[in-house]
Amino acid sequence: MKAILCEQYGPPETLVLTEVPSPKAGTGQLVISVRACGVNFPDTLIIQNKYQIKPTLPFSPGGEVSGIVKEVGEGVTHLNVGDRVFSLTGYGGFAEDVLANAATTLPMPDGMDFVTAASTMYTYGTSYHALKDRANLQPGETLLVLGAAGGVGLAAVQLGVLMGARVIAAASSDEKLAVCRTLGAAETINYTTDDLRERVKELTGGNGVDVVYDPVGDQYAEPAVRSLAWRGRYLVVGFAGGVIPSIPLNLPLLKGASLVGVFWGAFAQRETKQSRQNFQEILQWIASGQLKQHLHGRYSLAEAPDALRALMDRRVTGKAVVVL
Secondary structure, eight states, rough: OEEBBBSSSGGGGGGEEEEOOOOOOOOTEEEEEEEEEOOOOOHHHHHTTTOOOOOOOOOOOOOEEEEEEEETTTTSSSTTTTTTEEEOOOOOOOEEEEEEEEEGGEEEEEEEEEHHTTTTIIIIHHHIIIIIIIIIOOOEEEETTTTTTTTTHHHHHHHHHTTTTTEEEEEEHHHHHHHHHTTOSSEEEETTSOOOOHOOOOHHTTTTEEEEEEEEOOOGHHHHHHTEEEEEEEOOOOOTOOOOOOOOOHHHHHTEEEEEEEEHHHHHHOOHHHHHHHHHHHHHHHTSSSSOOOOEEEGGGGGHHHHHHHTTOOSSSSSSEEEE
């Protein structure tokens, strides 16, 4: 089978397209013939050996796929050869076939296309887990989303609106913020030209925000924590800005606030029942048209490194998908 391989750690330009043997399913596993694979920020980290998951070299990046079950391993009872599925694989998805765990593989709903299925798990799964399970976001609360034009950011904007929150979207350009407004953001902040903390003060009458969703980190983390309201919740989602920030711990103390970690991949593995329940709710919203992924573009398998480069250079608004 054809696959994009990481043979040595480095930037996307070091990845190679080559032929490798197709995987075989073990106990509790499946082999999926990939039809589409989402492109996500962890993919850019895993090829540089900067991610918490560290597969043995060589490996293919690509952590969420959709496709057709090709082989079923022992002990798998809820899926069969020929089923249309989408799956959280962690890596391996930039290939014609991928090995997947049955526990993190779900049947695709009728009427859902492969591109939609491959752009659902990371973004909506992460953001809904963050807002529902970790922040306990309530109707009427104010939600500040940093990196709001990225995949998880736009998902958080849409989900925040659906959950009844007033959403303030923050991103690095007016063009990106225009997309956020079309998806329901009530207010926007361009943090390359505006002072983040001062704008939050203006938009909240000095009260601050109830929840901060932060997949960026870096220089925006501390002003975001300082922008929390009393009993606010700061969601640590990721560090797309490149630097893991250090937060003065007197800030949450003074605000009675919480710094809350969000590791959706571990949640999906450890709390499978709750994760599946979340997905049932997400899929209902997609089916009803209340959630719709904003697609940046489609890439061929050979173009997968270009998609990763575009993501690293912050040229992706919404979600990029590799289509086979």
